[in-house]
Amino acid sequence: MTADTQSTPGGRGAARGLPHAPTLEEVARRAGVSRSTASRAINGGLKVSPAAQAAVDAAIAELAYTPNRAARSLVTRRTDSIALVVPEPDERVLSDPYFAGTLRGISEALDPTDIQLVLLIARRGEETQRTTRYLLNRHVDGAVVVSHHRDDALDRVLHDSRLPTVFVGRPWAAAEGMSYVDVDNEHGGRTATEHLIAAGCTRIGTIAGPLDMAAGVDRPAAERLLAAYPDLDGIFVASDLMAVGALTVLAKHGRSVPDDVRVVGYDDLGVAASTSPPLTTMRNPVVEMSRAAGELLLAQIAGNVDEAAPRIFQAELVVRESA
Amino acid sequence: MTADTQSTPGGRGAARGLPHAPTLEEVARRAGVSRSTASRAINGGLKVSPAAQAAVDAAIAELAYTPNRAARSLVTRRTDSIALVVPEPDERVLSDPYFAGTLRGISEALDPTDIQLVLLIARRGEETQRTTRYLLNRHVDGAVVVSHHRDDALDRVLHDSRLPTVFVGRPWAAAEGMSYVDVDNEHGGRTATEHLIAAGCTRIGTIAGPLDMAAGVDRPAAERLLAAYPDLDGIFVASDLMAVGALTVLAKHGRSVPDDVRVVGYDDLGVAASTSPPLTTMRNPVVEMSRAAGELLLAQIAGNVDEAAPRIFQAELVVRESA
DNA sequence: CTGTTAGCGCCTTCAA
DNA sequence: TTGAAGGCGCTAACAG
Numbered sequence: 250m251t252a253d254t255q256s257t258p259g260g261r262g263a264a265r266g267l268p269h270a271p272t273l274e275e276v277a278r279r280a281g282v283s284r285s286t287a288s289r290a291i292n293g294g295l296k297v298s299p300a301a302q303a304a305v306d307a308a309i310a311e312l313a314y315t316p317n318r319a320a321r322s323l324v325t326r327r328t329d330s331i332a333l334v335v336p337e338p339d340e341r342v343l344s345d346p347y348f349a350g351t352l353r354g355i356s357e358a359l360d361p362t363d364i365q366l367v368l369l370i371a372r373r374g375e376e377t378q379r380t381t382r383y384l385l386n387r388h389v390d391g392a393v394v395v396s397h398h399r400d401d402a403l404d405r406v407l408h409d410s411r412l413p414t415v416f417v418g419r420p421w422a423a424a425e426g427m428s429y430v431d432v433d434n435e436h437g438g439r440t441a442t443e444h445l446i447a448a449g450c451t452r453i454g455t456i457a458g459p460l461d462m463a464a465g466v467d468r469p470a471a472e473r474l475l476a477a478y479p480d481l482d483g484i485f486v487a488s489d490l491m492a493v494g495a496l497t498v499l500a501k502h503g504r505s506v507p508d509d510v511r512v513v514g515y516d517d518l519g520v521a522a523s524t525s526p527p528l529t530t531m532r533n534p535v536v537e538m539s540r541a542a543g544e545l546l547l548a549q550i551a552g553n554v555d556e557a558a559p560r561i562f563q564a565e566l567v568v569r570e571s572a
Numbered sequence: 573m574t575a576d577t578q579s580t581p582g583g584r585g586a587a588r589g590l591p592h593a594p595t596l597e598e599v600a601r602r603a604g605v606s607r608s609t610a611s612r613a614i615n616g617g618l619k620v621s622p623a624a625q626a627a628v629d630a631a632i633a634e635l636a637y638t639p640n641r642a643a644r645s646l647v648t649r650r651t652d653s654i655a656l657v658v659p660e661p662d663e664r665v666l667s668d669p670y671f672a673g674t675l676r677g678i679s680e681a682l683d684p685t686d687i688q689l690v691l692l693i694a695r696r697g698e699e700t701q702r703t704t705r706y707l708l709n710r711h712v713d714g715a716v717v718v719s720h721h722r723d724d725a726l727d728r729v730l731h732d733s734r735l736p737t738v739f740v741g742r743p744w745a746a747a748e749g750m751s752y753v754d755v756d757n758e759h760g761g762r763t764a765t766e767h768l769i770a771a772g773c774t775r776i777g778t779i780a781g782p783l784d785m786a787a788g789v790d791r792p793a794a795e796r797l798l799a800a801y802p803d804l805d806g807i808f809v810a811s812d813l814m815a816v817g818a819l820t821v822l823a824k825h826g827r828s829v830p831d832d833v834r835v836v837g838y839d840d841l842g843v844a845a846s847t848s849p850p851l852t853t854m855r856n857p858v859v860e861m862s863r864a865a866g867e868l869l870l871a872q873i874a875g876n877v878d879e880a881a882p883r884i885f886q887a888e889l890v891v892r893e894s895a
Numbered sequence: 896c897t898g899t900t901a902g903c904g905c906c907t908t909c910a911a
Numbered sequence: 912t913t914g915a916a917g918g919c920g921c922t923a924a925c926a927g
Contacts, residue, residue, distance in 0.1 A: 270709040272904060283914045288906055296912055315709040319651070320904030322642035323919045330690070344672040344842050352666050356693045367653070368689045370679045386593045386638040471848075493816060497848035500823035519667050525794075525820035595920060606898045611922060619896055643920030646903045 271312040280304035330365040331546060332389040336403055337371055346518035350535030351417055355393055358543025385410050391546045396420050413549035415542045428557040430542045437531045437564035441485045441513040444566055448511055450483030457487040471498040482510055489514040489521045492528055511572040529572035531564040538562045594635040603627035653688040655712040659726055660694055669841035673858030674740055678716055681866025708733050714869045719743050736872035738865045751880040753865045760854045760887035764808045764836040767889055771834055773806030780810045794821040805833055812837040812844045815851055834895040852895035854887040861885045
């Protein structure tokens with residue numbers, strides 16, 4: 250809260266001996282033009298003579314100039330930054346491979362722009378208001394919300410606020426006009442099962458369950474499944490992490506994969522390729538999906554309100570040795 | 573690059589019909605004080621009468637006021653944001669559980685402050701200059717650099733620039749005065765081995781190798797190790813992810829863990845607890861370490877230059893069923 | 896303790 | 912096509 254006092258009073262030079270960042274004024278002077286012309290040259294170059302443009306470009310390069318975001322933001326009323334909001338009911342979101350994919354996808358979408366990504370990790374209770382207020386007071390131009398929870402009012406607040414927002418994962422209380430991306434899990438499950446059937450499996454089991462289940466629950470699940478249905482010849486597991494547990498249990502019971510039992514996982518976010526045997530799985534297109542989220546958001550910020558339609562992605566079968 | 577034109581020219585009201593964010597001016601008017609008094613009340617409340625302070629506080633609450641960061645930043649010359657820089661030689665950094673821990677740790681450090689976290693994902697070649705320039709032009713107050721690579725000049729550039737910087741992981745070309753946090757891997761390896769010895773193991777093998785090894789390499793490694801030394805009774809694996817592969821291989825060969833062979837992994841960042849059997853491992857204190865990085869950075873930004881000493885953390889044995 | 900005053904660096908009318 | 916001028920919202924002297 251408290252600001253530490255600035256020690257250099259009037260001097261327009263270096264604070265603490267730091268080489269101060271070049272200003273538009275300096276660029277203009279060096280290019281032999283006015284600030285306005287320099288500014289125009291920087292922002293698209295409309296109504297700027299080629300000569301002036303070249304001079305400004307040169308000056309910028311020589312000075313390694315970057316516009317001061319604060320100053321620009323103050324007048325344009327844009328912040329050139331968006332928030333990635335992570336509501337944090339459980340502590341595992343960040344470790345979830347989903348999240349890494351989300352990060353990558355959004356970064357990719359932002360890459361061709363000069364827009365920065367601000368990470369907003371919301372806290373429970375009181376603290377959530379800090380996030381809300383920050384967002385509502387437009388400290389960012391828009392927000393991507395990782396929406397894997399069901400009890401948060403943030404969704405509606407954001408939607409009502411008219412801050413450009415895109416949800417990754419269908420919001421629990423999805424309302425008309427909410428923009429979101431999601432993956433068609435039902436289709437993924439069906440595809441996986443069809444694959445097992447096509448491979449000749451006739452006794453197919455499944456291990457489902459939320460990702461935030463207690464650690465190791467997947468293991469007893471596999472054990473129980475095997476005990477109850479010893480003649481199982483195919484299993485669809487709702488996540489690769491859980492599938493890893495299943496593979497180990499099968500190995501322990503002497504079942505060969507894929508000869509005795511075929512296994513199909515879900516996610517393909519890193520673990521699947523390094524299991525033994527490599528795991529056949531449904532590739533979850535998180536990165537593409539999140540990139541789409543980013544692009545949707547950029548479009549909304551640019552004023553294309555018609556870009557609000559939800560976008561649904563399909564998981565894709567990746568066949569490896571296990572099935 | 574190009575700015576879309578602002579449609580409302582002079583009007584001090586709403587653009588696009590949006591409820592405009594409250595300003596200090598409004599807070600002051602509502603509280604019946606001047607802007608300066610309101611400002612002082614907000615920034616620590618020094619030299620402000622209790623009455624004025626209360627009035628301002630009330631106004632702030634009623635208006636849901638948040639200071640405009642751009643305006644503030646313009647005058648204070650601080651941005652109230654720091655960057656998390658991810659140099660990205662390989663594409664896996666973000667998916668690495670290390671990274672999730674880093675994120676969490678830094679967030680925790682930032683939590684009691686109003687400082688925002690900006691994610692900077694550097695790209696190769698030309699693109700790296702964009703990052704450098706952004707940093708050097710002080711668009712952030714400081715930077716935490718995830719430094720798991722060895723060929724990057726960014727380290728030195730940042731250090732030379734005198735931008736407050738803390739590295740997570742010892743910089744390849746560590747120089748005097750560079751601030752970093754790291755974990756003592758040698759100690760971790762030793763502890764793991766000592767644990768196996770104490771448990772009675774006499775034929776101990778190890779599976780090492782960089783994390784960015786080709787997927788599945790860990791599996792042939794375990795296979796070969798087992799083939800070469802059939803009488804193995806203990807294995808230390810340099811990462812949990814690789815240890816998972818080893819567990820599966822052992823199960824396939826009918827070796828019971830931990831009865832026949834004891835296994836110790838390394839990381840404990842999520843996978844270890846959900847293997848079968850649960851994996852004994854060396855807990856890598858990434859979160860604590862990264863929190864320290866964040867705190868070091870905050871201290872540096874606040875001017876405590878003496879906070880530059882490296883800080884080394886120890887991994888800690890976590891005993892589960894596998895050893 | 897308080898209000899008045901002057902910019903921070905930039906974009907953007909407006910007049911030339 | 913260009914430059915001069917004004918102001919975005921805030922903080923920090925300075926004088927009261």
